[in-house]
Amino acid sequence: MSETIQLESIVPEELAGKRLDQALAEMFPDYSRSRMKTWITAGNVSIDAEIVTKPREKLELGALVAIDAELESEERHQAQPIKLDIVYEDDDILVINKPAGLVVHPGAGAPDGTLLNGLLHHYPKIDQVPRAGIIHRLDKDTTGLMVVAKTVPAQTQLVDMMQKREIRREYEAICNGVMTAGGMVEEPIGRHPTKRTHMAVVASGKPAVTHYRVMERLRAHTLLRLRLETGRTHQIRVHMAHIRHPLVGDLTYGGRPRPPKQASDTFLATLRGFSRQALHAAQLSLHHPVEGEWMTFEAPRPADFEQLLDAMRDDLQEHSSS
Template structure:
């Protein structure tokens, strides 16, 4: 069953003369502008009992605006019992620590068995929220923190916060090569011109900014802390590859094993056995979308990430003495 939405309001003096879609966004802020526009064009909105299907229609003071619409459930996705590492939950949001190997959203190659399917099983009511409340994604083999909305008001607010860069996301990554200092990559990212499943730095892409600083240096690798200003697909992976420091294990963007000279067999095995990009969403900070309270969460490095870093420390130690 879909959820029926019935809302009414009188146009106040402060909104008189404005467009219908603008007025609805102001009067009913729990719902996104794009959703309001869709309801208007579908004939779900009336003004003084007359259906209006033009978002740009201007309204007068005192007009009675009414919405009679339905929130569609995510019918096409099935609930599945998938283990979720829930760091925090309340009535409005989840904070989830995603493991490597878990796809966030169904798509080509992963029709089910995803985080979304697990969310629908854990919280059946979340099927009222578009994409089961998922407002940002992590790649299948990237680990770490994500925020998920449990209702429409929280989702609307979180999407707005994400667009305004009010949600801080910090990552840890191990890249190939020894970096001398931190810095920033400010390069647009778009679809690769010939490899359609890859992203790339392209002049026609969307703006993307990645800040990074050096946490630790090894003989042939560097542990980094990174912060995103934008959230493009594969952003960190593409940007680090662009500056010739691709992430360890990221074969898509050039991160094949590059061991230092005279590396031990154990270290070589550790490098070759790390079969995903070495990227972890370590910290997530935001104002709660409903209460406004400041919240900050950290996820420990996963075991394989810890083991990779330790092998690099051991290699450095073994070669630091004459």
């Protein structure tokens, strides 16, 4: 499945003398500069009816630039009828409430059965969009909201908004230990020096900023509201572990069960039975990539998260009254 793209424009004064790929990205902002480079080198771009294949080609004032290309299907994955919890959908975007256990993108450990496979089944034309419109991920066992682009123009805008930190993402998490106050973690995150599948706070990592505030204090745990400025892999999990408050259930980063003293057998069973990190993407806010209006979406805590919280509250009440 593919779609033919035909565009043309006269080079304006402010773009005269600029590189072809740079100028095209400004003239046709629905498409990224990297995509423009691909089209140029593939022979899909002409200047005054002459095919040009060098992205560095300089443009002259008044030249006619034309693009005749196809948006090829970028994903060769199988469409699968996977149930999606769609919070919102229009012609340009989808907002999904992802359940625990659903992998976002196929990989070595999950070749299919992913959110991407479900998106291809729900909206087949999304195979024309890079990564089937997925612009950010949630870990397999993290729940909550994700925005997905249904068109290339929407995807281009959403990626730009994400890079400019214009998409607001807020999470809820239960961490080990009782925190006295909120704060901010500003520590670079990169690949762990010895554990290939882990991330860590490392001096050579990329900048990462996480804001957090206390929502509720339990006997040995804290319910937090967190806001991401950046979107590094495992960012919240790594940052919370770094300040010695790893997320409950996050065995990768040290969140093994830490029950309070004299906890009931029922509470111990609930805590030990929570087999994933207690992290939920609760709120997502952004400007619509095409219409421009500010939109906010919210997803309620999943049942297992709420049950864990209830057990912690019962434990607190039981021991505060004794």
